[in-house]
Amino acid sequence: MKIAAVTDDGQTICPHFGRAAYYAVLTVEDGQIVGQELRSKLGHAQFAAEEQAGPATEDPRGHGFGAGAHDRHTRMAQAIADCQVLLAGGMGWGARESLQQQGIQVVTTDVADIRAAAQSYLDGNLVERPDLLH
Numbered sequence: 001m002k003i004a005a006v007t008d009d010g011q012t013i014c015p016h017f018g019r020a021a022y023y024a025v026l027t028v029e030d031g032q033i034v035g036q037e038l039r040s041k042l043g044h045a046q047f048a049a050e051e052q053a054g055p056a057t058e059d060p061r062g063h064g065f066g067a068g069a070h071d072r073h074t075r076m077a078q079a080i081a082d083c084q085v086l087l088a089g090g091m092g093w094g095a096r097e098s099l100q101q102q103g104i105q106v107v108t109t110d111v112a113d114i115r116a117a118a119q120s121y122l123d124g125n126l127v128e129r130p131d132l133l134h
Contacts, residue, residue, distance in 0.1 A: 001028040003121065004080040004104075005087040005114045010038050012112045015132075017091035018043050023080050024114050031122055033115060042076045073098035080104065087117050090132040108132040 005013050006020035014020035020041055027035035073095045080086065085105045089112070096106045108129045111117035120126040 001085075002026065002080075002083040003028060003085045003087065003118045004039075004083040005117065006041065006089070007038075007114060010036075011114060013087055013089045013109065013114055013117060015089035017086075017088045017095050018076075020088075023083075023086075025080065025083060026114070026118050028118075028122060033118060033122075036115075039079045041079055042072075069094050070098045074102065077102055077104060085121065087114070087121065087126075088132075090134065093133050096133060 003026045004023045005026070006017050006022075007024045008014050008021050010022065010024050020043060023039045023041050025037050025039055026033050027037075076095075077086075077099055081102070083104060085107060086099060087107050087109055089110065090108060091106070096108075099106050107121060107126060109117050109126055110129055110132065111120060111126065117126060
């Protein structure tokens with residue numbers, strides 16, 4: 001099993017999925033974290049030109065559902081296609097839905113330490129924080 005977390009430093013969970021520079025990917029075997037790697041992540045900075053190119057339309061479902069958003073989220077998730085879970089400090093509803101459509105369980109949390117959050121998830125104790133979705 002692999003658990004990804006959005007991060008800027010490889011140690012802490014970034015508070016916003018779209019702004020994070022990396023994914024920390026933890027490899028889990030027999031309920032224990034046995035490895036960690038850092039993978040580059042596409043984000044808002046890389047998509048700024050695309051977002052400006054089209055009309056700024058607001059989707060009635062909220063943030064992250066506008067034209068092209070699902071495609072951007074899909075490209076952002078390509079680096080973690082082999083992961084089953086994503087830990088994030090916050091994200092838009094559209095990003096969450098796009099990731100879940102790709103079979104990645106999204107868990108928003110206020111636990112900052114990546115390894116602590118992942119171990120808490122594995123132990124069944126990580127509290128989901130839907131209030132961190134926007």
